[in-house]
Amino acid sequence: MATTVTAPRRSLARILFGPPLSTADAPHQAISKRVALAVFASDALSSVAYATQEILIVLALAGAAVFGLSIPIALVIAGLLIIVTISYRQTIYAYPTGGGAYIVSRHNLGLNVAQVAGAALLTDYILTVAVSISNGVEQIASFAQELHPYKVQIALAVIWAITLINLRGVKESGRAFAIPTYFFITLMALTLGAGLIQLLTGTLGAVTPREFIEHQAQPLTVLLVLRAFASGCTALTGIEAISDGVPAFKEPRSRNAALTLTVLVAILTTTFLGITLLAHQVDAYAFEGMTETVMSQIGRTIFGEGALYVLLLMATAIILLMAANTSFADFPRVANFMAQDGFLPRQLTYRGRRLVFHWGIVVLAAMASLLVIMFDAETTRLIPLYAVGVFLSFTLSQSGMVRRWRAIGRLRPGEHAELHGFPVQHDPRWRLKMFISGFGATMTGIVMLIFAVAKFREGAWIVVILIPTLVFIFFRIHSHYKDVARILGQGTRWPNIRPRPVKTLVLVDDVHAGTIHTINFAKSLGVPWTAVHVAIDPDKAERVKQKWQERIGDEAYLTLLPSPYRNLADPVHRYIEDLLKEIPQGFIHVIVGHLVMDNLLEQALHQNAAIALNLALQDLDRATVTTVSYRLATRENGEGPQRVLSVSP
């Protein structure tokens, strides 16, 4: 009988999420460089889809005449990419067990600074989802213009589809991830190749605009160039993924991971520069609110509006989808680390039935959805929020490495030491490495400041406020958990387990079979008990009193509690408060019957007073509440299914 109630709920969960996985099922498998490139590349490569376009949209404020500036800006960004890559290769060698910004900060800068990195990372992952999905929808809507009015709805549907897939748990089979990444790389190669040939043969045309181009006439200021540069810096997002994922590589892990990072950045730099060059050559247009992406303009200019054009946009949309999906692995993992350290709610460390951190996944999806709704799924409006978090985590991670090299520099050859509780050992090349990490940290720090200042009014202020707020909340959570642990721990010094007086009180709504069952439990405890009815409806109270005296009067006395304000819990609360004063050390044991239905809809037709009372009385020390459930069950009795009370009193 018991399973009839829970079976539907469980099978719905089974359909949606699949059968539960045992803790022993957690998979571990090492992947080759080729697969690893595909797994870790999507986040980094996907930024090619919007980085160039966002540079142009800012420059467009000063008119299309200054679009040529996109080339030097892109070259500076490429230089930055190379600096950060060299710095991150060192992190990969130093952390063969995975060196994300939270771990590196925690090891080298301490638990408190790590919370800043944590706040930056969590913000960044949420924005990765919002930006990638919004831009993916924009790519698709570039060739299916009729989808434009539904951008927000489509983006939300996609986010929750990814959420569902991740709640089911994505197997670490890199092969499935490899297909879209190599599909995208292939189409990028085709586009850049075809574009280059057309350029060299003089057959590269110019974009025929599909929409009315909005001309602007702001003067070209340094701030505007910095804003364009800041927008383009989103090209760097995602390159830290490999340093996080070193343990997934085959041995020699660090070497393979570093090599993969180098290849990835080479591809990324080439594509980013190539797309920027082509955008300039085909006279791509750009302005905030345009309905066609720059990628789409390049595609149809080079390929015409045929299959290759559609494939290019599809590949772009899919790589963006994969990038968003990466966050669904990263956010819950970082949240789990932080929750284990006590800076986030403990629930984030629970692995669900499918071994995934389901709370983290749901929180990420909810936050990303909120952003998509707030910013109308417009990439250009989301970008100003994006890169502050990314560059803050870059800066902290590399600063952590500087601290590490300095500590190592103090060691003699062969000597070991501890830094924030983690071992470090001598390295003769620490000076060079410290310089590289320091240079990287300085560069990314400067970009972060440029970004925060240049994009402040456009939205970066939100993140500038948000990250310290998050850090503050993390510390509040941490001090809460410490307090609770300390207070609960104190009591264990007094092992005074001893019986106290107990007064038992049965709450009676009406006199029926369920009441008899509830009273049976009270009587089974073998102690004296009394009953109470809250007289919300005075007429009903009289009827209940009469039925009680006819049928149960011999067992116990029924007290009627007046309730002039028609409230159930308040009179009971006051009554128990008075009783508690009579037994200063004892317990008041309240017993409540609870009618349980087979389904939630029918359950909602009943008062469910037991649940309300449990909540209303929980603030009363020494008052305990027992729920005695009885169900309406469906039983087969030869004449077809019939509903009966599950307990026969």
Next chain:
Amino acid sequence: MATTVTAPRRSLARILFGPPLSTADAPHQAISKRVALAVFASDALSSVAYATQEILIVLALAGAAVFGLSIPIALVIAGLLIIVTISYRQTIYAYPTGGGAYIVSRHNLGLNVAQVAGAALLTDYILTVAVSISNGVEQIASFAQELHPYKVQIALAVIWAITLINLRGVKESGRAFAIPTYFFITLMALTLGAGLIQLLTGTLGAVTPREFIEHQAQPLTVLLVLRAFASGCTALTGIEAISDGVPAFKEPRSRNAALTLTVLVAILTTTFLGITLLAHQVDAYAFEGMTETVMSQIGRTIFGEGALYVLLLMATAIILLMAANTSFADFPRVANFMAQDGFLPRQLTYRGRRLVFHWGIVVLAAMASLLVIMFDAETTRLIPLYAVGVFLSFTLSQSGMVRRWRAIGRLRPGEHAELHGFPVQHDPRWRLKMFISGFGATMTGIVMLIFAVAKFREGAWIVVILIPTLVFIFFRIHSHYKDVARILGQGTRWPNIRPRPVKTLVLVDDVHAGTIHTINFAKSLGVPWTAVHVAIDPDKAERVKQKWQERIGDEAYLTLLPSPYRNLADPVHRYIEDLLKEIPQGFIHVIVGHLVMDNLLEQALHQNAAIALNLALQDLDRATVTTVSYRLATRENGEGPQRVLSVSP
């Protein structure tokens, strides 16, 4: 100490809704005809704001040349108004205690047919709110055009403001209601008067359009005329309000109510015809999606764009607001009747702390909000859903009266009889009365059919599906309550209250002061008990086991339940299932500790396993769950506030 937790919550409720009212506070006061007119008129009069305009919008599909048809259409509607009024005067005399469609159907056509009337009425009240508020916003937006993009948001804000006011409880002081009604009537009189003078002196101008008028070129078909007529029939909505409210009148109640209805309909007919005539004379334009209402066009043509024009639109918006407010009294009252009869959830009969049926108010507001969102707060898109329910309730109410007169006709003079359990007595004029009610029922029935067919594709289909669905749901709810009452009643035949064996089980998460408190309660019951820990984290389980043996091992044995799927409730569920088999008549008593925080935010940082377990185990017959709460309380101990455990174990 106890009040520290609940006080903030209560004072928020006090600020929002005011102090609680005692059941004895329910007011009863009779009102004069003049005030009654104001109280009951708003719903009926407010339809003048849109009825003419909606006729024109339909006619506009065949071009402005056929706008002249609005005059004969309005005359037919005026005739219909008079027929229905004569019929409803009879209902007023027959039901001095109030004769709404639900009551009249219930008395004369039976409980089952009454559910159809109930479904029609509830639908109608929801639509009254959605249509009135949407149209009110359109009136205001006609002179404040910049509000147009925010129509939906404004409409939602207004709906929830009215909701809040009604949750506080509106005193039956008709005087406050009188001001806006007479304000509206005055401005209507001014408009019609000024318009008539200008017409007679030949100084009435034509509207200068403010927007681009969309010309249509459909042929004028009979269906189109019927659709225009159906739209205009919304002028009849609200005239049934007085028959509902007879008890509020001074004695002789029925006479005063009937007189008030006649005056109301006279004003309504005059205004409706006058506005329709003026709209035609000033060449008012109309098309779906226009941004200026016909009322606004008439106003600024007659008065110019001065103060009187703005006052007219404000008066119109306010009367529409009052009409919506009427539904906030009617919907919860009808829902209460239906819930008392067992066809709606019982919660709808609860009066809240302010003596209002708070659930009904909230459901109405939620449904109306949904409609406003779905139909973009466009009156023209909501109208096709509106009148089917209204005319269905008219038809049922009058058919009920026909049935009543026929039953009366069978009685001899002086004889009494019962109809569906309610008394009726002889009336010599039953034949005439039956004819009048029958004629009214036939007319409104025909209009209902015209409406359902002519407006089917525009949205009436929704209501045509919705009302039978609602009736089906009502009957399902009714049979559910009957089942439950029958099944629970059966048990009272067996007065077998007797003690059964009880096994007590303490659920242990960790060993701390809260655990000691929980164990103290178990021990106080004076029966043997054992303890159980669910080993979600095997390492933690070992530590708990060890602490248990050091500190509590002498008291009871701690069983570790394995949980390979990291679930808390499932292993406990299975364990109890097994234990229950060992004691086929007995109870398993599960005791769970519950850490309570001062606020919900901190509470959310904890697992709250007690709540989850209460739900997870409720399907197990003979398993009872006791929650033992212990709080982190803030206490003053001389050195400032300090957090301590509320119970000292």
